[in-house]
Amino acid sequence: MRLEYRPTVFTSAFGIVSSFALCAASVVAAAPAHAQTDGAPDVPAEAPADPGPPADDNEIVVTAERFFGSVETEQAPIIELDEAEIASYGANSIADLVGQLSAQTGSGRGRGGGRPIFLINGQRISSFREFRRYPPEAIKTVQVLPEEVALEYGFSPDQRVLNFILKDNFASRELELGLSTPTAGGRLSSEVEASLLTIDGPRRMNIAAEYNGSSLLTENERDIIQTAGSVSDVATDPDPAPFRSLASRSDNGELDATYSIGLGGGAGGQLTLSAGLDRTETTSLSGLDTVILRDAAGNGTIRVLDDNPLERRSESTTYTLGSALNKRLGFWDMAATFNASRTDGQTEIDRRRPGNTLQDAVDAGALAPDGVLPTVPDAGFDTARSQADAISTKLTARGRPLFLPAGELRTNFDAGYSYTSIESVDTRFGGPPTDLSRGDLSGGVSLVAPLTSRREDVLAGLGDLTLSLGAGINELSDFGTLTDYNIGLTWQPVDKLTLSATRIVAEAAPGLSVLGSPVVETFNVPVFDFATGANTLATIITGGNPDLRAETQKDWKLGATLQLDWFDRTSLSVEYFANSSRDTVEGFPLLTPTIEAAFPDRVTRDDLTGRLLAVDRRSVTFARRDSERLRFGVNLFGRIDDSGSGGGRPPGGGRPGGARGGQADTDGQTTGSESNSSQSAPTTARPTASPRDDGADGARAGNRRGGMPFDPDRFAALRQQVCAMEPAALAAKLNRDNTEAGSGGNGASDGEAVLRLPPQMLERLRGDNGQVDPERVGRLQARLCSDEASARMARRMEGRSPQPPATGSDAAKPADGHAKTEQQSSEQKGQQVGQSRSQRRGGGGGMRRGGPGRWNASVYYSLELRNDALVADAGPRLDLLDGDALGGGGVAKHTVQFNGGFFTDGIGVRLNANYDSGYEVDELTFDGLASVSARAFIDLSQQTWLTGPEPGIFKGTRVSFSVSNIFDSRRKVTDGDGLVPLAYQPDLIDPVGRVVSFDLRKMF
Known part of the structure; x- marks a missing residue:
């Protein structure tokens, strides 16, 4: 033996x-x-x-x-995708795949539940930018784990954990070209991306460059009805619609490089270095400049002196550096991360000429006798500049130092320091520059302790019960000491059912960008004035507010997950979230009369006519926010043509990261994952x-x-x-x-x-x-x-x-x-290994020719039970489910997200649908909105009718065609008379509408 x-x-x-x-x-x-x-x-x-x-x-x-790189936890994954299932999404990059998994990876918490926590092979990384451009073909397995797992990696349990297990060996050179345009025309977007990736065991190298550009979309290309006051009384004056943009012209270029190497020694380790450069330029138009000319009697006539539009030109450059070191030291898994970034931004805003409002007069006097208009010089432009720096480092130590009667005690200790600063200056105000900085010294500890265990026969009749505890402290240079703590229980009474309860209490300070971003004015923005019921053009002010306060967040989460054997596998989940927070930082609400009364200094009106002239929409602090919601989820996975080659099982014996783990190429040989x-x-x-x-x-x-x-x-x-x-x-x-x-x-x-x-x-x-x-x-x-x-x-x-x-x-x-x-x-083994190098380059698209296909579907439904805001301790209280609103509208009580599709024989189809129920705000009714998008893609290397027995030049080539917002849906808004206010014209709410896209992707 x-x-x-x-x-x-x-x-x-x-x-x-x-x-x-x-x-x-x-x-x-x-x-x-x-x-x-x-x-x-x-x-x-x-x-x-x-x-x-x-x-x-x-x-x-x-x-x-062993399932190398998996996250070791008692919590079962919400979903787990193998290579064939990853291929069924037809994603072009990991970032694209994450976007398609947004329903499963997004937290249902009302606050603090943004992008998930990302891991590579079960290890911490410096940032998502480190690997976001990897092709999905480089992934062996994806695990999506519940929020409670974040605690074991030194994070607060309010974000889900997304773990990518990479193939052992993989190499690709990729070129991607894309074009998209609205079916209504007026705008063209293009994309060019090239990348190089090599994975050789612990050594990884990725270099990628991308350019995205979009043309300007103006109001005349959508037949926007102009708001009163935007058109001159003089017939010869030009129409302002071509001079107001609905979507800015933008150009964006990015360059990323990442290198990762394994460290020697008995315990091994991983060191990753990354760098990035991001440059963005945008141009938008704010209409024409008009001047009020008055005679001696004070009479005036609105006249457009020229057809040069008011422009706002912005440019931003971001430099990033990152590193991550993962190493085992004795009993501990150590991880050290470092990130540094600098963002330089500049915005140029054309000035208006003097006398462009009823309060100002042109000093030139009355019209000349010959009717020639007096000359008003060009007013030039104002400049807002900002520079933001951020440096952060964090050290975590994960270990299992004790063996309790019911199992191992899992611990995590972390300590870190971060420094952020923002400096901004604006030529319109003439004062000293805004200069804010913050140092943040932090520390935290978490414990996950099994209390009962069927495996260890400790109170086995109760099932598996696990207690988690966490606490942290932040010493901020500008806000003082902030603390947080959390406690959770996970109970698995039977193998396929998991119940959890989590309590989080945390203090959080507003970010420096919310405090100190440069103030920017946007002219001639269509606004519906709730106070008068009129549509008007107003100046909108955005930027930072240095008077914001620290926030206290209190969350409850109760959850249940049931794994079933329906189809290939099925998971059902239900979650209840309750949030109660004080001194919350909010975007400025919709300007209803209640809000205007609460924030009178944020609104500027004409003293004579009461016309709305300007709204300051910088962030504000609310006294309290309370919300409750239920979230239900269903994830279904199945196979197509189970009688195909391989018996309908994924490569590697049917298990992600299994015995072989390789991705099958078009000729049925393994590729992309030779073992090391x-x-x-x-x-x-x-x-x-x-x-x-x-x-x-x-x-x-x-x-x-x-x-x-x-x-x-x-x-x-x-x-x-x-x-x-x-x-x-x-x-x-x-x-x-x-x-x-x-x-x-x-x-x-x-x-x-x-x-x-x-x-x-x-x-x-x-x-x-x-x-x-x-x-x-x-x-x-x-x-x-x-x-x-x-x-x-x-x-x-x-x-x-x-x-x-x-x-x-x-x-x-x-x-x-x-x-x-x-x-x-x-x-046979020798043939496979001998062919592996050529096969692993580019891959075939994720499934072998003639093999089983995959289908999957997910549906998530959210029901808002409560959502209200207390503006100040003395009121008013806004009920966002009953006529009040924050931001651009109210809160939908019912929300549904659907994502599904199939992939077989190199042909795939994806369908996405979203629905938000309607609501009312003051006298306006916002109808429900349903949006459906579809994408079809075909791997040419698997189409024998095209390629013959060998793929030839079509190897690694995929084309896709997609239509977003198939039915060109836009939310309909009507007033009490059933009319659509001009500020809520459908093309103003969503000027792009239905978009068709074509994409060509070639992997070498």
């Missing part, structure tokens, strides 16, 4: 006893194993893989495969049993511990062998058998059984001199070798083990019942 151990089995860094037992089960009892280690030299891609020692008739090979020593090992006998098909216990084991079948007799024999050795002798053997890579050989004499341990286990046993410490080995043996420990370990292993491999006539069949050969020949 030969027991073969793959060192990537282990994902738990702190499960000393359980990990050692699994290691013991992999001791080579008869002959030296040729298992790879983290330090082993890479096998050239062109060389055949070593088939290992010849098998004999009595040999039993047990190969265990640090991440995954090739299958030796048969595909590893899929945790997804092993029942609940197997699923939990495969997701957290790796999934090695447990044999009690084998464990007893190996335990006896290990426990019979003296600590010094066992330490010496471990030092000999686990020598560093490059020493040549396997560290054992001929015929001696080799005991190889994973790097993290060795790190726990090593002393300060880097050698395995006999004293630590002795402590480990004391815990492992007692009868009580043995019985306890057996219970743990049985509880987490997937089903053993099939025997007899079923041995050659995977879980779905389709026959497979039990073992590849060395010749």
Whole structure:
């Protein structure tokens, strides 16, 4: 019998006893194993893989495969996508994929639930920019985990966690071209992107450049009805519509570079460096400049002196640097991140000529006798400049230092410092520049402790109950000390049902940009005046407000998730959120009479006529905000043509990151994910049993511990062998058998059984001199070798083990019942490895020709139960579900999000639909809005009718056609008489409307 151990089995860094037992089960009892280690030299891609020692008739090979890079947690993923499922989304980049998963990755909390937390291979990163341009073909698995998991990585549990597990080896050069235009015309947008990505085990390099440009869209291209006062009484004056923009002209260029390298040593590590440059220029038009000319009697006539529009020109340049270091030190997984950025911005705003309002007069006097208009000189322009700097660093340490009766105590400690500053100056005000800065020294701790456990037989009748605690402190240079804490309970009464409750209390200071951004004026903006019921053109003021206060947020979340076996798999979720916050920072509300009475200094009106002239929409502080909502979600996943090649199972034996994990190319060979020593090992006998098909216990084991079948007799024999050795002798053997890579050989004499341990286990046993410490080995043996420990370990292993491999006539069949050969020949393996380098470049689009297709659908429904705001302690209170509004409108009581599609034989279709129910604000009625978008894409390399037996030049080529807002829907707004106010014309609400896009993507 030969027991073969793959060192990537282990994902738990702190499960000393359980990990050692699994290691013991992999001791080579008869002959030296040729298992790879983290330090082993890479096998050239062109060389055949070593088939290992010849098998004999009595040999039993047990190969265990861990789910490398997965997040170790008791919380089950909300969704988990394998390679074929990722391909079914037809995304062009990870950023595009994240956008399509917005319903699943977005938090349902009303506040503080923005973009999810991102991880790569279960490790922290410096920023999303680090890998956002990776092609989806480079991903092996995507895990979306609930908010509570964020606590284990040093974040507040109010954002979901999105973990990307990358392929071991992947290389691509990508070129993408895109064009889009509204079906109503008037605007053209273009995109060009080029990128280079290489993944070679722990080494990753990505360089990407992108340009996006959009032309100007003006009011005359949408037949906008002009507001009174915007058209001159003189027939010869030009129409102002061509001189007011609905969408700005914009040009944006980005350049990103990322390099990541593995660090040597027994525990390994990862160092990532990234840099980016982002340049954006925009131009918008604010109509024509008019001048009021008065005679001596005070009479005036509105005249347009020229047809030069008022422009606003903005440009912004952002420079970014980032780094992330992940390293194991002793019992701890350490992560250090650093980010630095500088943003230089400048906005030029054309001045109006003097005398352009009824309050001002042109000093030129009456009209000349010959009727010639007096000359008014060009007023020039004002300039607002800003410079924002940000530097942040954070150190986190995750560990499992204690083994409680019900399981391991998971801890996280973090400390960090950040510095932000913003300096702005505006030529309109003539005063000193605004100069704000903030230093933030922070620290935090979190604990996740199992209270009951079925696996450990601790109050097993209650199921699995886990307590989480977290606390943090921030010392801000401008706001003083802010604190936060959270407490949560997760209960799993049965395997497929998870219940959770979380309480968060946090103090938060407004960002510097909200406090100190330069003040910008936008002229001639159509505004509906609720006080008079009239439509008018007003000046809108935006920018920072230095008088904002710190906010106190209090959240409750109750959630339930049920995993079902419908179709391929199905998950149902229901969540309840309640938020109560004080001193909240809000955008300036819709200017109803109630709001105007509460903020009279924010409104400027003509003293004589009462006409609305200007609104200051800078942020304000509300005394209190309260909200409650329910959110329901359904995620469905299925397969198409399950009788296709591969039995309808995804590459890698049906499990993301499974035994092979490679992405199938168009000829059926694996590509893009050849195994390497640090991440995954090739299958030796048969595909590893899929945790997804092993029942609940197997699923939990495969997701957290790796999934090695447990044999009690084998464990007893190996335990006896290990426990019979003296600590010094066992330490010496471990030092000999686990020598560093490059020493040549396997560290054992001929015929001696080799005991190889994973790097993290060795790190726990090593002393300060880097050698395995006999004293630590002795402590480990004391815990492992007692009868009580043995019985306890057996219970743990049985509880987490997937089903053993099939025997007899079923041995050659995977879980779905389709026959497979039990073992590849060395010749076949050599062909696969030899072809891997050429195949991995560009890929084929994610699925092999003739293989099974995938379909999926998700529906999320939100019901607002309460949403109100107390403007000040003395009132008024705004009920946003009953006639009041913040920002541009009220709050929809019902919201539905749908995302679904299929992908088979290289052809895919995606459909997205969103619905918001209607509401009323004062005397205006806002109808409900439903928007539907569709995208079709085709992988040309999989179309044999086009390419023949070989894809040729079409390899890695995909074209897509999409239509957003298919029905050209816009929210309809009517007043009490059923008329549409001019400020709420549909083309003003959404000037772009239906957009058609064409995209060509080529991977080399």
